Amino acid sequence: DLVTGLTNPYGIALDVSAGKMYWTDYATNKIQDANMDGTGDVCDLVTGLTYPIAIALDVANGKMYWTDIIDGNIYDANMDGTGDVCELVTGLTTPLGIALDVAAGKMYWTDGGTSKIQRANMSDGSSVEDLVTGLSAPIGIALDVVAGKMYWTDFGTDKIQRANMSDGSSVEDLVTGLDEPYGIALDVAGRKMYWTDIDTDKIQRANMDGVLTPGEVWSFRVVRDPCNGAAWRGKDDTFYAIWAFNDWDTGPNVAAD
Numbered sequence: 001d002l003v004t005g006l007t008n009p010y011g012i013a014l015d016v017s018a019g020k021m022y023w024t025d026y027a028t029n030k031i032q033d034a035n036m037d038g039t040g041d042v043c044d045l046v047t048g049l050t051y052p053i054a055i056a057l058d059v060a061n062g063k064m065y066w067t068d069i070i071d072g073n074i075y076d077a078n079m080d081g082t083g084d085v086c087e088l089v090t091g092l093t094t095p096l097g098i099a100l101d102v103a104a105g106k107m108y109w110t111d112g113g114t115s116k117i118q119r120a121n122m123s124d125g126s127s128v129e130d131l132v133t134g135l136s137a138p139i140g141i142a143l144d145v146v147a148g149k150m151y152w153t154d155f156g157t158d159k160i161q162r163a164n165m166s167d168g169s170s171v172e173d174l175v176t177g178l179d180e181p182y183g184i185a186l187d188v189a190g191r192k193m194y195w196t197d198i199d200t201d202k203i204q205r206a207n208m209d210g211v212l213t214p215g216e217v218w219s220f221r222v223v224r225d226p227c228n229g230a231a232w233r234g235k236d237d238t239f240y241a242i243w244a245f246n247d248w249d250t251g252p253n254v255a256a257d
Helices: none
Strands: 009-015 020-025 030-035 043-046 052-058 063-068 073-078 086-089 095-101 106-111 116-121 129-132 138-144 149-154 159-164 172-175 181-187 192-197 202-207 218-222 226-233 239-247 251-256
Touching (some): 030 052, 052 095, 063 095, 116 138, 138 192, 149 181, 159 181
Parallel strands (some): 009 226, 095 138
Antiparallel strands (some): 009 020, 020 030, 030 043, 063 073, 095 106, 106 116, 116 129, 138 149, 149 159, 159 172, 181 192, 192 202, 226 239, 239 251
16 A cells, blocks of 8 residues: 555556656545655645546646546646646536647547547647547546557446547447446557456456457456556566555555556
């Protein structure tokens, strides 16, 4: 356990170079950060929010972006919490997952209320586009920018799917027959995708093309009520994962593996 005694931590994102992790807490209406090894103080960066859910970082420009499912907005602020909180996109229904293509200046998000994946300019939220429509309940989203693919979980159809980032074309079913897939993260270098399942209380993985490693989806940890996670590959080529979850016995936590 890295951080304990939280209330309802949900989305999480990493600044690996600085050794910092950032997360949303929808019960205390905050965005907080701490050292990735759990040492030091937990800092309140942004307070007085409504219902912050997913979070993504533009480390190069020192910005963090998050979704709020109650007021239907996407916001950004400085990663150190200074300055103003800016409304970038307003009037959405249920914005959930968010992912950034920093090089192209685009943010992508899922909307579980309108069953869409959309994108807009990161700078000011302009040029909102519908990329994929007619989904059931898209939740988590992750990008493979080099290959030009976006991956998402669909809580309603129990699938992991992907499509072209450019225009939402070529929608593919990668993994089907899941229970309640939620958050998703990519190890692009290792060509693996990892996801949480809040019905089976597992974190699972498969190849990014949907081909399962010998016979089955591989489950490496049983977690009570896993939500969203982040992943990275270290200098030693070891894969690391970190996630926020609510454990029925120990309460909300941030954990790592």
